[in-house]
Amino acid sequence: MVHALEEIIHLIKPDGCLIDIHPVREAPLIKVHQGGDLLFTESDPGYDYDEGLQHADKALEEAVLRGLYRIEGKAEFELVTYASSVYEMRDYWAKYSAFDDEPKDEAITTRQNDVYAQTDKIMQNASGAEITYHERARITRLKPNASYKKEQ
Amino acid sequence: MTIRVDPGNNEPRALFDLGDFNGQRVLEIGCGDGRLTWRYADKAVHVTAIDPFEGSITQAKENTPNELKGRVEFHHAAFEDFAAASEPSTFDMAILSWSLC
Numbered sequence: 001m002v003h004a005l006e007e008i009i010h011l012i013k014p015d016g017c018l019i020d021i022h023p024v025r026e027a028p029l030i031k032v033h034q035g036g037d038l039l040f041t042e043s044d045p046g047y048d049y050d051e052g053l054q055h056a057d058k059a060l061e062e063a064v065l066r067g068l069y070r071i072e073g074k075a076e077f078e079l080v081t082y083a084s085s086v087y088e089m090r091d092y093w094a095k096y097s098a099f100d101d102e103p104k105d106e107a108i109t110t111r112q113n114d115v116y117a118q119t120d121k122i123m124q125n126a127s128g129a130e131i132t133y134h135e136r137a138r139i140t141r142l143k144p145n146a147s148y149k150k151e152q
Numbered sequence: 153m154t155i156r157v158d159p160g161n162n163e164p165r166a167l168f169d170l171g172d173f174n175g176q177r178v179l180e181i182g183c184g185d186g187r188l189t190w191r192y193a194d195k196a197v198h199v200t201a202i203d204p205f206e207g208s209i210t211q212a213k214e215n216t217p218n219e220l221k222g223r224v225e226f227h228h229a230a231f232e233d234f235a236a237a238s239e240p241s242t243f244d245m246a247i248l249s250w251s252l253c
Contacts, residue, residue, distance in 0.1 A: 004252070007235040011179060012243050019171055020248040021163070056252040077166040082156040092155045137163075137250070141170040 005063040009144045018069065018142045022056050023135055024076060030115060032122050034129040040122045044133070045111035060140065069142035081133040086120040089131050157187060164191040167247075176244040181231050182251025186212035189224060199224045200243070202234050 008018055027047035032040040063069050083089035123129045158164075167188075173195035183189050183201035185208050193199045201224060203209050209228040216224060227234065231251075 004231060007231070008181075008246050008248075010240045011235060011238055012246050013241045016241075016244045016246070017171065018246045018248065019167065020252055021167075021250055022248070022252050023250070059252065073170050075166050075169060077162040079158050079163055080160065082159065088155060139166045139170060 005059060005068060009068060012144060014144070014146060016144065017072065018144070020056075020060060020140045020142065021137055023053060023137050025053075026136055028136075029134040030119055031132045031134065032119055032126065032129050033132065034126045039126055039129065040119060042115050042118070045115055046108055060142075063142070067145050067147070069144055072141045072143050074138060074140040076136055076138050079135045079137055081135075083131050083133075086116050086123060086131055089133060090116060093133075161191070163188060167192060171245060173245070177242065179243040179246045180249050181246065182249045183212060183226065184208045184249070186215055186224075186226070188247075188249055190215075190217065190220070193220050193224050196223070200227065201225070202227045202229045202231065204228070204230045 005018075012018065027043040027045075030040075030042050030044055031038060064071060081089070081092070083092065119131060123131060173192050176196050178192070178196045178199045180189055180199060180201040183203050184205075186201065189199060189201050189212065201212065203212070203226075206228045209226050212226045216226075
């Protein structure tokens with residue numbers, strides 16, 4: 001992963017920059033709203049701060065420690081996805097994870113199914129309700145270290 | 153209703169707070185179906201967007217708004233292969249779009 005960050009240095013101009021966006025450690029929230037009222041909120045039991053994300057955090061730290069980049073700025077934001085039904089939301093995420101060949105943990109899948117079943121029940125009894133999925137992400141601006149780039 | 157992702161524009165707002173895209177040559181790594189690409193591409197002079205999943209790139213190409221055709225190029229490529237075949241110091245800005253993992 002640090003290798004990828006080294007490769008990026010070659011591709012960007014000396015005065016260029018790298019912007020990284022990746023999810024933070026906390027599990028996304030599933031919420032149900034009706035009008036202005038919040039009817040339900042639960043964290044997604046299917047979320048996994050997995051090895052990949054841990055490596056991403058470590059790779060950025062290591063790239064800075066090794067002097068490849070310096071951090072020029074960072075922030076966090078929330079990405080919210082809206083759907084009108086649980087089916088629609090799950091179908092959307094299924095398409096997104098269609099390329100994920102990691103085996104799913106059965107217990108986690110069961111808990112996730114339970115949360116979505118609970119969500120669906122609430123929505124069935126709340127006309128016009130909307131389901132939202134809230135993910136937090138960190139965005140970081142990194143500047144290549146000029147001296148490192150010259151050494152290459 | 154169809155799925156709406158980030159209708160409040162939180163992601164592009166955070167992006168624009170950290171980067172000025174005006175006149176920039178941008179490389180986006182992990183562009184997926186172009187969801188984020190469309191939000192900033194009109195400001196950049198040129199965008200090269202890559203993703204290792206062919207289905208996503210096909211979708212991104214199909215959904216390219218007319219006004220951005222000619223300014224945005226999508227490539228089905230793994231980053232390592234793309235980097236090996238690219239000239240050095242080509243881009244003003246690179247974006248790792250939810251892809252560093």
